[in-house]
Amino acid sequence: MHQFKTSCAKEKLKEIRAFVAETLGNMGVSENECHKIILAVDEVCANLIIHSNQCDASEKLELFVEDHGDHCVIFEIIDHGKGFVYDSYKEPDLEEIIRSRKKGGLGIMLVRNIMDKVEFKIEKNRNICRMMKKF
Amino acid sequence: MVNIEKQIDEQTGHYEIIVIGEVDASSSIHLDEALTTAMTESKHILVDLRGLDYISSAGLGVFMSNIQEIEAEGIRFVLFGMKEKVFEVFEILGLDQLLVIKKDKEEALEAVK
DSSP states (O other): OEEEEEESOGGGHHHHHHHHHHHHHHHTOOHHHHHHHHHHHHHHHHHIIIIITTTOTTSEEEEEEEEOSSSEEEEEEEEOSSOOOGGGOOOOOHHHHHHHOOOTTHHHHHHHHHOSEEEEEEETTEEEEEEEEEO | OEEEEEEEOTTTOOEEEEEEEEEOTTTHHHHHHHHHHHHHHOSEEEEEEEEEEEEOHHHHHHHHHHHHHHHHTTOEEEEEOOOHHHHHHHHHTTGGGTSEEESSHHHHHHHHO
């Protein structure tokens, strides 16, 4: 299990990506696949930092990466902000985004396209995003 | 971090935005500003993405949210030189169908005319 703890600031996204890149590289994930997985993790973390924690740098975000064997990696991202209600997520209509100039929902759309399994749950005072990807 | 430069081709008058580095939720504001400025100054805009190593939805959102105005203003707007891994991200959301994306500068110059 690999672990990375950081604060809820957008500037930390680069460090999160570097951590995921190094971890996946050590697991033997191809560069192309790696790029997409890093993107999915970055999108979830950006959402949590911006929407769940309003970029409050005193709040913490924890990321766990587990090599599940058999070419499968599992991510857990934990924060203590306002939870994301994934069940009510509706995939945005691109035409509507273009018309309204509202960009919301694009990140999760990428995550759902890239990852094989995505779960969000709110547990006591913490939010847990769990994602699985076969590579 | 992202580094964004602009240049205006003396011969053609085309406006070129050169994006180098990574565009994520913390840096997409710079792309947004560069694009907004370009759109007020020119109707022929090229975006050189040869140096772009990473783009997340925040960056894609900058392009998407300007598509309508680009069309309404009759702006010729062409992206070019994307690395394969970056292009794949545009493809996942189907943005490759909504934007004019060319392989190299030569093709881009042809398309922006």
